[in-house]
Amino acid sequence: xxxxxxxxxxxxxxxxxxxxxxxxxxxxxxxxxxxxxxxxxxxxxxxxxxxxxxxxxxxxxxxxxxxxxxxxxxxxxxxxxxxxxxxxxxxxxxxxxxxxxxxxxxxxxxxxxxxxxxxxxxxxxxxxxxxxxxxxxxxxxxxxxxxxxxxxxxxxxxxxxxxxxxxxxxxxxxxxxxxxxxxxxxxxxxxxxxxxxxxxxxxxxxxxxxxxxxxxxxxxxxxxxxxxxxxxxxxxxxxxxxxxxxxxxxxxxxxxxxxxxxxxxxxxxxxxxxxxxxxxxxxxxxxxxxxxxxxxxxxxxxxxxxxxxxxxxxxxxxxxxxxxxxxxxxxxxxxxxxxxxxxxxxxxxxxxxxxxxxxxxxxxxxxx
Ligand SMILES: Cc1cc2nc3c(=O)[nH]c(=O)nc-3n(C[C@H](O)[C@H](O)[C@H](O)COP(=O)(O)O)c2cc1C
Numbered sequence: 001x002x003x004x005x006x007x008x009x010x011x012x013x014x015x016x017x018x019x020x021x022x023x024x025x026x027x028x029x030x031x032x033x034x035x036x037x038x039x040x041x042x043x044x045x046x047x048x049x050x051x052x053x054x055x056x057x058x059x060x061x062x063x064x065x066x067x068x069x070x071x072x073x074x075x076x077x078x079x080x081x082x083x084x085x086x087x088x089x090x091x092x093x094x095x096x097x098x099x100x101x102x103x104x105x106x107x108x109x110x111x112x113x114x115x116x117x118x119x120x121x122x123x124x125x126x127x128x129x130x131x132x133x134x135x136x137x138x139x140x141x142x143x144x145x146x147x148x149x150x151x152x153x154x155x156x157x158x159x160x161x162x163x164x165x166x167x168x169x170x171x172x173x174x175x176x177x178x179x180x181x182x183x184x185x186x187x188x189x190x191x192x193x194x195x196x197x198x199x200x201x202x203x204x205x206x207x208x209x210x211x212x213x214x215x216x217x218x219x220x221x222x223x224x225x226x227x228x229x230x231x232x233x234x235x236x237x238x239x240x241x242x243x244x245x246x247x248x249x250x251x252x253x254x255x256x257x258x259x260x261x262x263x264x265x266x267x268x269x270x271x272x273x274x275x276x277x278x279x280x281x282x283x284x285x286x287x288x289x290x291x292x293x294x295x296x297x298x299x300x301x302x303x304x305x306x307x308x309x310x311x312x313x314x315x316x317x318x319x320x321x322x323x324x325x326x327x328x329x330x331x332x333x334x335x336x337x338x339x340x341x342x343x344x345x346x347x348x349x350x351x352x353x354x355x356x357x358x359x360x361x362x363x364x365x366x367x368x
């Protein structure tokens with residue numbers, strides 16, 4: 001595997017999405033292999049608190065790598081080394097990538113056998129995918145179904161909802177705004193926000209937040225003085241955020257829900273996450289905009305992760321949310337499935353502003 005090919009592929013693949021744009025993976029090139037290392041320090045100050053979110057992020061990265069190498073004319077295969085994965089500790093060579101040797105087709109069935117039937121995306125689509133936190137126009141169910149039907153869905157069930165009812169919209173906006181109940185989460189988010197003009201390559205530029213100016217000031221203040229968080233909560237900032245989130249959810253009234261098929265191994269969950277990213281790239285190519293709602297996903301998954309989830313780690317109160325999440329699950333006809341991710345989707349009204357684009361670290365800093 002030529003280093004110049006690796007550099008070219010990473011030039012594109014480094015645009016994989018990660019929680020709070022923490023970019024928690026590094027790369028090591030060794031003659032025939034490209035190792036992907038998980039870097040716990042990079043993930044520490046972000047919403048990436050647990051192993052399932054690392055797996056989701058890893059799947060996204062691998063789908064970016066698969067497409068980037070394919071575009072260069074080099075199909076790749078991966079080995080995964082997930083044993084002992086703990087999001088708080090570095091995990092070298094979580095995945096190891098190799099060029100496919102067409103002369104030797106023996107060996108275990110790898111991701112590349114699974115994924116040959118999936119659409120490929122060019123660097124143009126990989127670069128065009130962004131997390132869009134603005135209002136959208138309502139999408140047509142038929143158009144979203146067409147994107148859904150472009151792939152075989154081996155590991156994930158994809159559910160699409162348009163014209164969502166008010167209760168569901170309120171539930172989702174409520175889940176988002178609960179972050180103000182947790183000092184830790186707000187501190188992490190505030191730390192990830194970049195207000196200055198200097199091009200820091202991780203975190204989120206403030207123009208990317210999709211929040212009103214009134215909400216921006218408290219975030220700025222919290223960065224300087226975290227002790228203000230309980231005061232803002234007391235003053236009802238959560239209600240302000242819930243209101244602005246509700247406007248976002250009400251704009252398109254649509255989401256796609258991705259649930260894991262039953263009985264998946266950890267490896268298959270990585271494949272599931274690749275499948276999800278393949279779908280997200282399909283949505284991008286078809287002109288849809290999307291924003292993940294990890295907090296809604298977490299709230300809906302409480303029965304699967306009663307401990308060590310975002311709520312318990314950050315002390316979010318859950319009593320009434322539990323009842324609500326049961327009724328939302330029923331409404332969505334997924335009473336017992338484990339949610340992988342929930343995405344707010346719609347049609348963007350204008351093109352995505354350049355100033356809102358997140359940056360990435362240069363390949364030289366990411367590749368050993
Ligand atoms: C595991 C994971 C969880 C995320 N959760 C959220 C979320 O809850 N809300 C949100 O607005 N963005 C979320 N994001 C999007 C990231 O903030 C975004 O991918 C990152 O800032 C890079 O920006 P980009 O997607 O525009 O390239 C999440 C991304 C990942 C990979």
